[in-house]
Amino acid sequence: MFGRKDFLDSFIIVFLIVLAVILFPFAVKNKISPVYAKPLYTLRVLTPADQIRNGEIIEFGIEVDRYKSEEELLIGAVFDARKLKLEDVKEGDLGEIKWVVEQKERDGRIIIRGKAVQKDLDSSTLLAVLQFRIDDKTGELNEAGFGYTQLCSLFFPDEDEADVLREPVENQIMPTAAPFSVDDQVVDIEFERLDKTKLCIPLVVNGSPADKMDWVFFPVNYDADEYDKFFQEAKLGIQRLAETNIWQYKKEVFDKMNWYAFNPSHRNVPEEFRGKRVDQSNLRDFLSKVHSMCPRDRYIVLVGNVDLLNSGGSFVGGEAAFYIGFIYPARGLYIKEFNTFAHEWGHAAAGLMDEYDTGQWIFTNNDSAGFNCTLQASDLSPVQDPCRGGVCGDLADDPVYKKPCPKWDCSKKQCSDLEKKLFADAGCFPRCSIKTAFRPAKVSVMDGMIRSAGDDIRNFNGVSLYSIIKFAFGNYR
């Protein structure tokens, strides 16, 4: 007899089966459990520095690490076509590669596909060598070599882009190109698949907009046929932020953000702007009409191609509205030695102050604002900036700078566990927006262009991290 128990058993079994049938295809399709390590790609300049000259050859090597035997390898490189001319793409130590080049006036993109034929290796292996001739038509590169290593960078192509890969193209003679740099630490960001049918294209979505700090990229100075570049550069921006030590606080910060790219081709975009290039003349009108069409706790206006800030092409930085957003020339994404994207993000996300000498102290009530700067020195009275001229000498390690300023001195104020942890290495270094204010560390991403500063120039100092975690993101989930 089919009794109550049988009914219950049937119900449970059928319920589980139905639920599994419904969820399984999506689980597979959307990679719900992306618990695998992606290959790690790095880009290195192979040409010795003293041989880098205008008119000469420069070679970049793409190395791959953490790959598995027989794993498909897919990576892209973007280069500044105004400064580099592609001569050849050669295979490295991993065997045959296929590659394709897309060249435009200002930049070029190379997509490379290969296969790891060796066994799993711990050390990195050369996948490809990109050979360029330096042909600078901009005058931005100097003879001493400054800037040459910033011309090429890596990106992750979509599978759709990679589909165009066919047989290797032989010895293409390209117009100039010059890409940019990307880092040595490419992190495993789980980007969404670009869905260009949506108005607010999800790039990285970690939860409901109700619980996250939502960032939206808007394109300026991109032609309709360059929107793909805009989407890629938006992703590169996220990647640049992830290259900082923010990534070490993924749960506290990175996972509390959603990232979207505004789709200028979408049917909901006002006709006057749909599929058209927005430039300086109509930027304000454009933003006023579209800025609320996506979840927008913060915005990023990504300026492609032309320099919006009229700097004659040399501008490296941006314009940040504290707690609102920032305007950012996309070319800054390709500068390796300094992470200007993260710098502007620090202003816009958390109201962090500049730690270089701006000559301006914008607060009237002294220390109550500006988390990462203080007017009050430690009782050891540090006076001289140990990093003058952009170089931190041995003086920076003098004990006078190691004693923390009172604002972040846990021996003088009651500190939470988080403060104790993040203020542990804080010191008191003269110069923070003005010469007479003090910063917590000799170098950080909120500083200016410091040379010889090591990895710290890419990272937020502990005091900045505290304000980011506690104040900017403390209420997000």
Next chain:
Amino acid sequence: MSRQKFRKRIKQYLFLSAAILISLIASFLSLPIFLSKKSNIPVLPYSFLLKMKQRDDYSLVLQDLSVSLGYAPDYQTRFDSDYYLFSILSRDKVVFTGSFPKINLVVSEDLRSSYSEYKKKKLNDFELALPFFSSADKIVFFNEKGDEVLRIDLSSFNLSKPNFDKSVFCGDGVCADNENFISCFKDCGFKTVLKIKDL
């Protein structure tokens, strides 16, 4: 087959069909669990739009209030000085609290040359898009000291939801509160559902 056996078989099939039907319904009903937000902040393509004026003494004056199309920020960043705090109330219960800075601070900078220019200015005339709560009856603004600087009684305004075609927003890439996986699978499909719960 005897009549009794036939009736038994029919009964078994009925039980089985009922089990399948109920399990299907239960499956679909359980999906919204995955959709649940962790906060009560509305995600809607319309919001309260306040046109405000900031006086020299930083007090605030409301110039206009309407419900307008567009997503509102959630104002969840905290400040330690120079900010306004506001609460949206429904029957004297706070349903939402947020804060925003009292001043606009903009920096243009070229980090290569360490050039920068700060512009600090008051808000003056400004617009504020706040999350929409249909049950809201008051919005109260405070300064950082906790002094009330503006109280708005929403009952004195005609704040009906704007007329709009819901289908226009389906496909905007946001699974809003007025959408679900049935009404707008494109925005609220399983991927959204599953990502939200970090499955």
